[in-house]
Amino acid sequence: MNRVFVIGECMVELQRLADGQIQQGFAGDVFNTAVYLKRAFPDIELQLITAIGLDSFSDDMLQFFEQESLGTANVFRSQTKVPGLYAIQTDSTGERSFTYWRENSAARHMMQFIDQALLRQFSKGDMLVFSGISLAIIPAAQRPGLWQLLHALKAAGVVMVFDPNYRPRLWQNADDAKQQFALAWQIADIALPGIDDFAQLYQLTSPEAVQQFCAPFHINEVVIKDGKNTVYCLAEQQITPVTITPVSKVVDTTSAGDAFNGVYLGARLTGSSMIEAVTLASTAAGEVIQHKGAITPRASFAALMTAEKSKLAYTAK
Numbered sequence: 592m593n594r595v596f597v598i599g600e601c602m603v604e605l606q607r608l609a610d611g612q613i614q615q616g617f618a619g620d621v622f623n624t625a626v627y628l629k630r631a632f633p634d635i636e637l638q639l640i641t642a643i644g645l646d647s648f649s650d651d652m653l654q655f656f657e658q659e660s661l662g663t664a665n666v667f668r669s670q671t672k673v674p675g676l677y678a679i680q681t682d683s684t685g686e687r688s689f690t691y692w693r694e695n696s697a698a699r700h701m702m703q704f705i706d707q708a709l710l711r712q713f714s715k716g717d718m719l720v721f722s723g724i725s726l727a728i729i730p731a732a733q734r735p736g737l738w739q740l741l742h743a744l745k746a747a748g749v750v751m752v753f754d755p756n757y758r759p760r761l762w763q764n765a766d767d768a769k770q771q772f773a774l775a776w777q778i779a780d781i782a783l784p785g786i787d788d789f790a791q792l793y794q795l796t797s798p799e800a801v802q803q804f805c806a807p808f809h810i811n812e813v814v815i816k817d818g819k820n821t822v823y824c825l826a827e828q829q830i831t832p833v834t835i836t837p838v839s840k841v842v843d844t845t846s847a848g849d850a851f852n853g854v855y856l857g858a859r860l861t862g863s864s865m866i867e868a869v870t871l872a873s874t875a876a877g878e879v880i881q882h883k884g885a886i887t888p889r890a891s892f893a894a895l896m897t898a899e900k901s902k903l904a905y906t907a908k
Contacts, residue, residue: 593716593750593860595628596665597621598640599725600698601656602675603648604689606884617655618677618885619698620724620756623846624885625874626659628853631896635857638662644673647698659889665712667704672697691760693728702733704742715748718856721796722754723788726771727761738774745778752851753779755788768792775840776808781859783852786817798823798830806842812865814855816848822873823828824865833866835873838881846885847876854896867903874899 599621643649675693819837858868
């Protein structure tokens with residue numbers, strides 16, 4: 592089975608609890624995607640590409656990677672930098688707000704560790720997942736090196752997966768983001784945007800408008816997430832809506848889209864159709880938003896995915 596690599600940042604997460612206590616964990620968009628993909632599809636090999644420090648938080652983070660069975664051969668350790676950190680608060684509807692401290696993040700400088708040896712680890716058919724945050728955290732002067740890496744992998748037959756995950760505060764301005772995203776759309780084989788990404792950056796609010804936007808890039812498949820609403824699959828110039836069932840109690844929407852991405856990609860890699868993959872991924876996202884923090888308890892999530900995969904297999908028969 593082909594392998595999945597994710598490139599980006601993992602941060603220290605501080606979650607404020609109802610009693611005023613702080614619970615510490617680890618999270619980051621493509622990292623969350625990796626965790627949920629691996630939990631739902633444990634037979635898929637998953638490798639992280641990131642950088643951490645030499646501090647105790649980094650030691651704990653590395654241990655957490657290994658507990659989640661994520662490959663760490665390309666988790667580089669900076670002598671001078673540390674992991675980024677963020678604090679999260681949620682309101683009564685589960686919507687979240689963040690405060691970040693990532694100026695000294697080791698992951699921002701991961702390109703200094705990446706060389707031709709990384710390229711040789713990939714094989715044709717492997718998958719690389721990157722996001723708008725992966726692009727945004729890299730200093731502008733180091734982005735050409737990242738694009739050189741991505742183009743080399745594309746040329747070698749690696750499947751490129753892009754989640755725009757647009758966060759305005761990470762970019763110098765919207766034009767800077769649009770320029771980098773244009774390069775990402777051109778290289779993507781699979782795109783996993785939220786409708787809010789297009790609304791914020793391009794002022795496009797309908798799946799038809801997104802389809803027209805994506806058409807010139809010839810992306811093989813585009814899956815548009817619209818929160819608790821319909822998910823839209825775009826492939827072969829067709830739009831297929833997939834109705835999802837929203838959960839009744841939302842606790843924390845953090846990483847719902849990331850969980851969706853991971854389970855969707857795992858399902859596609861193991862032979863599910865786009866619609867089957869969306870159905871399973873939506874169930875995963877619905878489970879995640881019923882728990883606080885980006886990463887849910889492992890056992891309950893894995894058990895749910897096993898049960899839901901069995902249902903899909905039975906339905907397919």
